Amino acid sequence: MVAGRTHSISIRLMWMNILVSGVALLLACAGFFVYDQITFRQEMVRILSAQAQIIGSNSVSAILFNDPESASETLSALRSSQNIASAGIFTSNRQAFAKFSRDSVDEILTVPTLPPDEIEAHWFRSRHLVMVRQIFSEGKPIGFVYLRADLRGIEERLKRYALIALSVLLMSLVVAVFISSAFRKAVAQPIIHLAEIARDVSRDKDYSIRVTQTSNRDELAILIDSFNEMLREIQQRDIALQRARDGLEQRVSDRTRELVSANRELEAFSYSVSHDLRGPLDSLNGFSYVLLKQYGSRLDEQGRDLIEHIRSSGRRMTELIDTLLNLSRVTTSVMHTEKVDLSELARSTMEELCRSEPGRKVEFVAPAREEAFGDVRLLRIVMENLLRNAWKYTSQHEHARIEFGHQNREGRAVYFISDDGSGFDSGSAGRLFQPFQRLHSTTQFPGNGIGLATVRRIIQRHGGEIWAEGAVEKGATFYFTLASDRFMDGKPTY
Numbered sequence: 001m002v003a004g005r006t007h008s009i010s011i012r013l014m015w016m017n018i019l020v021s022g023v024a025l026l027l028a029c030a031g032f033f034v035y036d037q038i039t040f041r042q043e044m045v046r047i048l049s050a051q052a053q054i055i056g057s058n059s060v061s062a063i064l065f066n067d068p069e070s071a072s073e074t075l076s077a078l079r080s081s082q083n084i085a086s087a088g089i090f091t092s093n094r095q096a097f098a099k100f101s102r103d104s105v106d107e108i109l110t111v112p113t114l115p116p117d118e119i120e121a122h123w124f125r126s127r128h129l130v131m132v133r134q135i136f137s138e139g140k141p142i143g144f145v146y147l148r149a150d151l152r153g154i155e156e157r158l159k160r161y162a163l164i165a166l167s168v169l170l171m172s173l174v175v176a177v178f179i180s181s182a183f184r185k186a187v188a189q190p191i192i193h194l195a196e197i198a199r200d201v202s203r204d205k206d207y208s209i210r211v212t213q214t215s216n217r218d219e220l221a222i223l224i225d226s227f228n229e230m231l232r233e234i235q236q237r238d239i240a241l242q243r244a245r246d247g248l249e250q251r252v253s254d255r256t257r258e259l260v261s262a263n264r265e266l267e268a269f270s271y272s273v274s275h276d277l278r279g280p281l282d283s284l285n286g287f288s289y290v291l292l293k294q295y296g297s298r299l300d301e302q303g304r305d306l307i308e309h310i311r312s313s314g315r316r317m318t319e320l321i322d323t324l325l326n327l328s329r330v331t332t333s334v335m336h337t338e339k340v341d342l343s344e345l346a347r348s349t350m351e352e353l354c355r356s357e358p359g360r361k362v363e364f365v366a367p368a369r370e371e372a373f374g375d376v377r378l379l380r381i382v383m384e385n386l387l388r389n390a391w392k393y394t395s396q397h398e399h400a401r402i403e404f405g406h407q408n409r410e411g412r413a414v415y416f417i418s419d420d421g422s423g424f425d426s427g428s429a430g431r432l433f434q435p436f437q438r439l440h441s442t443t444q445f446p447g448n449g450i451g452l453a454t455v456r457r458i459i460q461r462h463g464g465e466i467w468a469e470g471a472v473e474k475g476a477t478f479y480f481t482l483a484s485d486r487f488m489d490g491k492p493t494y
Helices: 002-058 060-064 068-080 152-204 219-298 301-332 342-356 376-393 426-431 451-461
Strands: 084-091 096-101 120-124 128-137 140-150 337-341 361-365 371-375 399-409 412-419 466-470 476-481 486-488 491-493
Touching: 002 060, 002 068, 002 084, 002 120, 002 128, 002 140, 002 152, 060 068, 060 084, 060 096, 060 128, 060 140, 068 084, 068 096, 152 219, 219 301, 337 342, 337 376, 342 361, 342 376, 342 399, 371 376, 376 399, 376 412, 376 451, 376 476, 451 466, 451 476
Parallel strands: 361 399
Antiparallel strands: 084 096, 084 140, 120 128, 128 140, 337 371, 399 412, 412 476, 466 476, 486 491
């Protein structure tokens, strides 16, 4: 396809040269023909006018003395003029006085009427030129001279000129073809070569190719220089990019190994926390329990309170260790993506919460089915943490309402869990998802500040986002997205 286009450039250049040369010659020939016709006709009128004057002067005596034979002899002198077809001398009342006719078909029919105040007039017919001139004697008109010239000479003249013009045109076109061939070699061929190199570079991505420079230092040479310079810069950038890519791949490989090593260390640390730290804590909790049961009667009330504080702190430390282990597992565990019914997870969590506190009056609202793609184990942790928070922060209200649902925002499914509980200061929303950051005291609402941090990490692992909106004593709403969910016509597609 490219070769066809480049060859067409050469052909078009050749035809352009031929067309320009041909049009220029045709215009020149046409101008010459028009000029020749005008001057030839003017020359014929001038010659006929001179002949009419001579014949008129020589016919005055013949008309005055009524001598038609003398007038005919005067007219016979026109036989030497090959262009005169017929002639005549007429009296003032337009009566024929003497006639001359080269052929019988060229007889005079009528004498045209002169325009007012004109001595002489001429008319071009289809094949003849007619000239009429008055004859004067002592300032008085005594007759007319009539001349009719044949215009067939003009046609012959035009034919000769046309033949000459055609010959010149053909010769000029042949010369234009040779000139176009030389022009194509000097201009079109480098352009074709440039196009072929550009095609090869685009196809093979080989930026080391260069276009051969021409011997001339013209605009085409500047174009080739610029193209070669562009290839040189692209080649240098490609080499630099390849080196950067190789370096990046090496750094990614190094970072991957470091990450794998860090994950293994984290797993080892988690194992150490789970076994090495939990054992002493269990011993501390067990011995404090035995101390309280067997020796509590020997202690006063203050001593028993101190032992209870030790046991409470041990239990809290155990809970923190379990929570940190869960956060670590959430970050490093392998994900298994599948279709998950979030509504079912929400309802099962709320049923468990209602069984734990059957005396509470809480209205729970959720759609019949709300499907998403994700890891069912991790998404269950998300739903449990968010719903338990809603349950906890509505505990001080006699009647509460908790809702789970989704919204369509800019083609994405945005899930939410809202409540009408104690809420939070909107200016502190950024602290909600930081580990160990709490907006309420533990005496008011118990907790360790790890739940929402765990939720955020799970949502991030799913390629989504999570944020919260709320106001003090006006409830809170937690929104989150999952990267795999998209909407079409208002319904999620998977």
